[in-house]
Structure formats: C-alpha cells, structure tokens
Amino acid sequence: MIKRDDGLKILARHIPDDIVVAVYSTAFDWVQIRPHALNYFAVGAMGLASSHGLGLALGRPDRRVIVLDGDGSLLMNLGSLATIANAAPRNFFHFVCENGTYEANGDHPIPGRGRLSFSGIAREAGYAATHEFADIGVFEQQIGSALGETGPVLIDLKLVPGTESPRDYRGLYAAERRATFRSALMQL
Amino acid sequence: MTGSLPGAAIIAAIKSAGVRFVMTVPDIVSSEGLLHPISRDSELRLIRVCKEDEAVGISAGLAACGQRSMLLIQHTGLLDSINALRAVAVEYSMPVCLMVGLLEKEPGVAPTKSGRYGVRIVQPILDAMSIVHHLLETEDDVPIIPKAIERAYTDSKPVVMLLGRRPTP
Numbered sequence: 001m002i003k004r005d006d007g008l009k010i011l012a013r014h015i016p017d018d019i020v021v022a023v024y025s026t027a028f029d030w031v032q033i034r035p036h037a038l039n040y041f042a043v044g045a046m047g048l049a050s051s052h053g054l055g056l057a058l059g060r061p062d063r064r065v066i067v068l069d070g071d072g073s074l075l076m077n078l079g080s081l082a083t084i085a086n087a088a089p090r091n092f093f094h095f096v097c098e099n100g101t102y103e104a105n106g107d108h109p110i111p112g113r114g115r116l117s118f119s120g121i122a123r124e125a126g127y128a129a130t131h132e133f134a135d136i137g138v139f140e141q142q143i144g145s146a147l148g149e150t151g152p153v154l155i156d157l158k159l160v161p162g163t164e165s166p167r168d169y170r171g172l173y174a175a176e177r178r179a180t181f182r183s184a185l186m187q188l
Numbered sequence: 189m190t191g192s193l194p195g196a197a198i199i200a201a202i203k204s205a206g207v208r209f210v211m212t213v214p215d216i217v218s219s220e221g222l223l224h225p226i227s228r229d230s231e232l233r234l235i236r237v238c239k240e241d242e243a244v245g246i247s248a249g250l251a252a253c254g255q256r257s258m259l260l261i262q263h264t265g266l267l268d269s270i271n272a273l274r275a276v277a278v279e280y281s282m283p284v285c286l287m288v289g290l291l292e293k294e295p296g297v298a299p300t301k302s303g304r305y306g307v308r309i310v311q312p313i314l315d316a317m318s319i320v321h322h323l324l325e326t327e328d329d330v331p332i333i334p335k336a337i338e339r340a341y342t343d344s345k346p347v348v349m350l351l352g353r354r355p356t357p
Binding site: 040042043044045047048049050051052053054055056057058059060077079080082083086087175178181182185186 | 236241242244245246247248250251252254255257272276279282
C-alpha cells in the first residue's frame with residue numbers, strides 16, 4: 001500500500017501545472033502538496049468529480065486534466081466511466097484513491113471492498129488504458145509513462161492514510177478559490 | 189390552449205445563445221423533436237450521460253472553461269439531480285441550463301394543475317430552490333430560450349426551461 005501523501009508528492013512532480021480535480025481527504029492533502037490556482041475543488045456533490053473533470057477536459061482539450069477521485073465517490077457515479085469512455089477525451093487522467101473506506105464519513109468500508117476492481121470496470125467500460133499501483137517504488141517508476149498515454153486513462157492507487165493535512169473545509173470550498181481557478185484557466 | 193412547439197426553432201434558439209454542448213439522458217418528450225435532430229447537428233456536440241446529475245458536473249466544468257452547454261432531460265431526471273443542482277448550480281453559483289420534458293403533462297394545462305403528481309411538484313420544488321424556470325408551451329415561447337440562457341451565464345445561475353408539450357420534428 002502507498003501512503004497517500006507520499007504518492008501525491010510523487011504525482012505532483014509529474015503534473016506541476018495541470019488542471020487537477022480533487023475530492024475529500026485527497027483534496028486536503030493535495031492542496032498542501034501542490035498549492036496551485038488550477039486546483040479545482042468545486043465538485044459540490046459527492047461522486048461528481050469525474051463528471052466535472054470530463055467537462056473540463058472537453059472544454060480545454062489542449063490541457064491535461066487530472067481527476068483525483070475517491071473509491072466511495074466513484075461508486076456513486078460508476079456510470080460516468082461509460083460516459084467518459086464514450087466521450088473519449090484524450091486528455092483525461094482518472095486516478096482512484098482507493099483506501100476501501102468512506103474516510104471522511106467515519107471510516108466505514110465501501111461496498112465490495114477488496115473484491116471489486118476499479119481498473120477492471122474502467123477497462124470493460126472502454127477506457128483507453130488502466131493501471132493499478134500498490135507499491136510506491138513501482139508507482140514512482142511508471143507514473144511518468146502512464147501520464148504520457150492517450151486518455152481516458154484510469155489509474156487505481158491502493159492507498160492508506162499518511163501524514164494528514166489540516167481539514168480546512170471552509171478554505172477548500174471558498175468562493176474565492178473557484179474564482180481564482182476560472183481566472184487562471186482563462187489566462188492559459 | 190392550442191399550438192405547437194417546433195423543435196427546429198428551439199434548436200436554433202439554443203445555438204443562437206452560444207450553446208455548443210448538449211448533455212442528455214433520452215426522454216420521450218424531446219426524443220423526436222429535439223434529441224434526434226441534435227444528434228445529427230454538426231454544430232452541437234452531444235454527450236450521452238448515464239444519469240442526469242453527471243451532466244450537472246459536466247456543465248460546470250465546461251462553464252469554467254468558458255463553454256456553454258445545456259442539459260436535455262426528463263423531469264424525473266431533474267428530480268434525481270436535486271442534490272447536484274443544490275450544490276453545484278445554486279450554492280456554487282454555476283450557470284447550469286436545463287431543458288426538461290414534463291412526461292405526461294397535459295398540453296395547455298399548467299404544470300401545477302396536472303393530473304400527474306410528478307409533474308405537479310416540479311415548479312414548487314424549483315421555487316423552493318430559488319431556481320428560475322420558464323414554461324415552453326408554444327412557438328411564441330421560444331424567444332424566451334436565448335434570453336434565459338444568456339442571463340444564466342451572465343448571472344452565473346441555473347435556469348430550467350420546461351417543455352409543456354412534445355416539440356414537433
């Protein structure tokens with residue numbers, strides 16, 4: 001298993017200026033690891049990260065869009081895998097931060113924990129490529145290559161919590177952050 | 189009330205407002221008059237979604253990129269998407285435009301007077317959410333469309349356009 005903050009630090013080195021949609025526990029860690037105007041946290045309703053990401057990928061096909069989804073979140077919107085595969089955005093990279101729990105809601109297990117395969121579901125839905133990483137060394141070695149593939153690509157990260165960042169909900173979801181994102185995107 | 193609702197006029201109005209993406213779950217109300225023609229229209233990119241709330245997220249992402257879009261769904265899908273609309277469109281003030289078929293609404297009868305429970309509750313729910321809505325019953329109502337879309341994007345607010353009858357092909 002990969003400690004979440006360790007994995008995100010490696011990822012951040014590969015995507016210094018990409019558009020990133022992140023949710024829940026991952027979002028709090030991500031904003032500390034890669035503070036950036038192109039971080040998008042305005043998902044609003046649980047499960048919709050992949051859909052926001054699809055909109056961004058379709059709206060800006062010239063930019064790589066990274067979605068840092070949760071496993072419980074993606075289970076709420078599994079149909080989006082078929083939608084995304086069908087729309088086939090070449091610039092769409094869908095990470096599933098799989099910790100097997102609804103971590104932000106009391107650490108309860110997700111349905112199918114340890115049995116279902118997100119990469120398998122995405123592959124059969126029609127994603128162009130899928131990967132699974134449970135070892136930090138392998139992840140560090142191969143993530144650069146995976147990010148160079150043609151999307152949509154799903155990358156399942158088998159995670160455990162690492163060093164937790166502050167949970168500042170108000171700051172993460174502030175209106176100013178959304179305005180900053182839109183402004184930065186328009187200037188690209 | 190008599191009259192018809194020409195699908196071609198609706199599509200022209202949507203395009204005149206700058207909409208280039210349409211997200212849909214098929215609805216028999218709009219299938220013949222709108223969705224089939226839109227699927228053949230090279231000026232509109234049709235994104236087929238599995239569930240209507242996906243389209244709320246897609247619309248928000250597109251709007252952040254300066255791209256205009258519209259959801260074409262049934263009122264049952266609107267009801268299923270209430271939480272996404274609450275969060276993304278209302279609380280986050282995103283310009284989400286929806287065209288919604290009122291399945292089994294009686295033409296010429298106000299939605300709130302419909303014999304169908306699911307139709308009767310739509311406008312009161314939108315009012316409770318402070319979401320602007322318009323009823324499209326005849327061709328005379330079509331000019332509302334570009335104005336409503338323009339206002340949604342100018343004010344960064346959601347708007348719902350309710351199809352009071354089946355648009356004609």
